Amino acid sequence: MEFFGPVLDGFNVVLDPTNLLYCLLGVVVGMLIGVLPGLGPAATIAILLPMTYGVEPVTAIIMLAGIFYGAQYGGTITSVLLRLPGEASSVVTVFDGYVMAKQGRAGAALGIAAIGSFFGATVSIIGLTFLAPLVASFALDFGPPEYTALAMLGILLVATISGGTKIKAIIAAAAGLFLATIGRDGFTGAERFTFGNLSLADGIDFVPIAMGLFGLGEILYNLEERHRAATAPVKVSNVWPKGKDIKEASGAIGRGSVLGFFLGILPGGGATIASLASYAMEKKTAKDPSRFGRGAIEGVAGPESANNAAATSSFIPLLTLGIPANATMAIIFGALLIQGITPGPQLINDDPQLFWGVVNSMYIGNILLLIMSIPLIGVFVKILRVRAAILAPITALITMLGAYTIRNSMFDVLLVVLFGAIGYLMKKFGFEPGPLVLAFVLGSLLESNLRRSLLVLEGDPTGFFTRPISATLLVLFVFVAIWPVIKSAIDKRKTSSTTSAVVADKEKENA
Amino acid sequence: MDAKHSRQDSKEQATSAQPAEQVQEAEALTPDELAAQWEAEAAEPAGPIANLLSSLVVLGLSIAGMVLSVGLGLGTPAAPAAGMWPFVISLIAAVMAVAQIIIGRAGGRDGEKFSAMSWYAAIGFATLILMVVLMPVIGFEIPSLLLCFVWMRWLGGERWRSATIYSILIVAAFYAIFIAALGTTIPRLF
Numbered sequence: 001m002e003f004f005g006p007v008l009d010g011f012n013v014v015l016d017p018t019n020l021l022y023c024l025l026g027v028v029v030g031m032l033i034g035v036l037p038g039l040g041p042a043a044t045i046a047i048l049l050p051m052t053y054g055v056e057p058v059t060a061i062i063m064l065a066g067i068f069y070g071a072q073y074g075g076t077i078t079s080v081l082l083r084l085p086g087e088a089s090s091v092v093t094v095f096d097g098y099v100m101a102k103q104g105r106a107g108a109a110l111g112i113a114a115i116g117s118f119f120g121a122t123v124s125i126i127g128l129t130f131l132a133p134l135v136a137s138f139a140l141d142f143g144p145p146e147y148t149a150l151a152m153l154g155i156l157l158v159a160t161i162s163g164g165t166k167i168k169a170i171i172a173a174a175a176g177l178f179l180a181t182i183g184r185d186g187f188t189g190a191e192r193f194t195f196g197n198l199s200l201a202d203g204i205d206f207v208p209i210a211m212g213l214f215g216l217g218e219i220l221y222n223l224e225e226r227h228r229a230a231t232a233p234v235k236v237s238n239v240w241p242k243g244k245d246i247k248e249a250s251g252a253i254g255r256g257s258v259l260g261f262f263l264g265i266l267p268g269g270g271a272t273i274a275s276l277a278s279y280a281m282e283k284k285t286a287k288d289p290s291r292f293g294r295g296a297i298e299g300v301a302g303p304e305s306a307n308n309a310a311a312t313s314s315f316i317p318l319l320t321l322g323i324p325a326n327a328t329m330a331i332i333f334g335a336l337l338i339q340g341i342t343p344g345p346q347l348i349n350d351d352p353q354l355f356w357g358v359v360n361s362m363y364i365g366n367i368l369l370l371i372m373s374i375p376l377i378g379v380f381v382k383i384l385r386v387r388a389a390i391l392a393p394i395t396a397l398i399t400m401l402g403a404y405t406i407r408n409s410m411f412d413v414l415l416v417v418l419f420g421a422i423g424y425l426m427k428k429f430g431f432e433p434g435p436l437v438l439a440f441v442l443g444s445l446l447e448s449n450l451r452r453s454l455l456v457l458e459g460d461p462t463g464f465f466t467r468p469i470s471a472t473l474l475v476l477f478v479f480v481a482i483w484p485v486i487k488s489a490i491d492k493r494k495t496s497s498t499t500s501a502v503v504a505d506k507e508k509e510n511a
Numbered sequence: 512m513d514a515k516h517s518r519q520d521s522k523e524q525a526t527s528a529q530p531a532e533q534v535q536e537a538e539a540l541t542p543d544e545l546a547a548q549w550e551a552e553a554a555e556p557a558g559p560i561a562n563l564l565s566s567l568v569v570l571g572l573s574i575a576g577m578v579l580s581v582g583l584g585l586g587t588p589a590a591p592a593a594g595m596w597p598f599v600i601s602l603i604a605a606v607m608a609v610a611q612i613i614i615g616r617a618g619g620r621d622g623e624k625f626s627a628m629s630w631y632a633a634i635g636f637a638t639l640i641l642m643v644v645l646m647p648v649i650g651f652e653i654p655s656l657l658l659c660f661v662w663m664r665w666l667g668g669e670r671w672r673s674a675t676i677y678s679i680l681i682v683a684a685f686y687a688i689f690i691a692a693l694g695t696t697i698p699r700l701f
Contacts, residue, residue, distance in 0.1 A: 192597065225628075405697065417640060427623070430619070460589075
């Protein structure tokens with residue numbers, strides 16, 4: 001009972017009518033923006049960040065949870081109806097989801113995706129409820145050296161697991177860390193890289209960076225990209241999944257949820273790996289694997305449950321260690337910091353009401369998503385029929401005017417536009433914006449902990465290895481850092497042994 | 512430009528008007544075929560010159576970062592000064608840039624080549640900057656209207672009439688939401 005007291009109190013917070021209303025608003029707006037082609041969850045949350053300003057912290061977070069789930073589901077809708085995955089974790093949904101839509105079963109696919117997402121997230125939240133306090137109590141003993149090692153490992157994992165060139169991802173992370181140093185130095189009071197500009201004295205705010213890189217950067221990119229592949233959405237006739245569909249999919253939902261929960265805890269790309277793993281698992285366990293890719297409902301239900309379960313369990317490292325596991329979590333982390341909440345091991349004890357409010361808001365966000373998604377599918381199809389040419393300036397204006405309302409500052413708007421251009425160019429040159437934003441968010445935490453550790457250790461870096469936890473984390477860090485080198489060496493040895501393998505490798509390279 | 516878009520539209524309508532079964536036959540739908548199709552549709556990778564240029568930009572910026580950091584003072588590991596941490600980061604970025612110049616000299620498969628369509632993004636960026644410049648002077652209404660119109664008419668290939676009507680409707684809606692309903696202090700003309 002001692003344990004469940006605060007958990008139940010959290011429900012009282014969430015069930016407050018105002019909070020429910022904001023959560024509903026978050027889900028609907030999150031879905032509306034998330035359904036726009038090309039805007040994934042990270043972009044959607046970034047664009048909608050200004051909405052959470054000027055609202056009470058708990059309410060703001062509940063709204064964020066709503067936006068998060070709404071945006072996540074928005075990507076599923078475009079996968080099924082347009083064959084355009086909103087983000088990497090809903091790519092596999094396209095395989096069977098779009099075929100189902102072509103067969104006139106779009107409603108069943110979307111409905112089962114909503115139900116699966118709901119189940120996956122619920123399993124994850126229950127897991128989170130029990131696991132989070134454990135992890136937090138373990139992390140309570142962490143000192144500056146442990147945090148330094150943990151933050152470094154977190155940044156490196158996100159940089160190396162994300163697709164694309166690893167070196168470029170590390171460069172992006174370094175850029176994020178550097179941007180975080182702009183402004184007054186917390187230790188010496190010296191002004192760094194402000195060039196006498198007063199607007200920079202307090203440092204660059206997180207929101208313009210996120211809104212620019214993820215929001216406007218994507219919008220500019222889509223201006224160019226959308227002329228390449230434009231498809232009309234498939235017609236949706238029957239909206240509800242049939243009893244037979246649910247029966248067929250139930251096993252996949254259960255397996256996907258559990259799989260997703262465990263894969264989501266790992267830092268970096270949890271949801272993507274989870275959805276891929278779940279698809280592979282369903283195909284393997286199916287009696288007739290040939291149905292996959294031809295409209296098998298398990299191929300939608302499993303991955304959708306898994307990616308939502310993973311998306312939810314990736315809150316665990318964020319809320320208990322204060323380390324975001326992926327780009328979307330980095331934005332949520334930034335949003336929490338703006339509300340004056342520093343996620344970390346102390347949060348659960350210092351402010352249990354808030355902590356459990358956040359956790360329980362996820363239940364509510366999910367239930368609202370389930371209730372709203374099915375009746376609103378008709379609305380989404382209508383939105384998808386609106387030409388991209390008309391939607392693009394709307395999203396651009398929402399971002400521009402939204403950025404202004406944060407602090408009534410034109411400088412912020414200018415920053416958003418400039419970071420939008422940087423985000424666009426990064427995409428063109430193969431640099432991922434995710435590691436930059438994540439490193440930026442963790443930058444000041446990493447620097448201050450590193451400097452504190454150096455003070456404690458009297459400037460001796462080997463001191464990190466005398467403490468068991470920081471030593472373990474740093475060994476892991478080194479391993480992750482050199483793993484690509486080892487792997488390519490192993491691959492080389494393998495391929496040089498047989499000529500056929502070399503040919504295969506060449507083919508892969510040329511593809 | 513305009514004619515091309517309208518042709519594209521009519522072609523699209525023609526395909527969507529076809530019976531569902533026929534469309535299904537025409538499209539590659541198994542996961543492997545779909546992946547291959549995406550691969551074919553995807554833009555060309557940025558290539559070796561882009562790799563070299565972007566790495567050189569990173570190298571230049573990180574050297575500038577190191578110089579500025581030294582100017583702030585490095586201190587010692589036991590008592591680091593303000594410049595130490597930015598110096599270390601810039602150094603890492605510089606080393607990575609050099610590594611990328613060497614490893615990525617063949618070009619790699621990341622990034623995207625600029626195309627004729629890239630001008631659209633550049634024009635989009637120009638209109639956004641124009642909006643930032645004009646908004647404090649003449650309020651948000653006229654710049655927003657211009658932005659909507661340019662994005663729809665020239666970047667989106669809408670017709671004159673629909674671009675005009677939709678632009679006015681959108682700005683009116685934004686006025687209603689941001690000014691009338693939410694009462695924000697966005698600079699405005701009316």
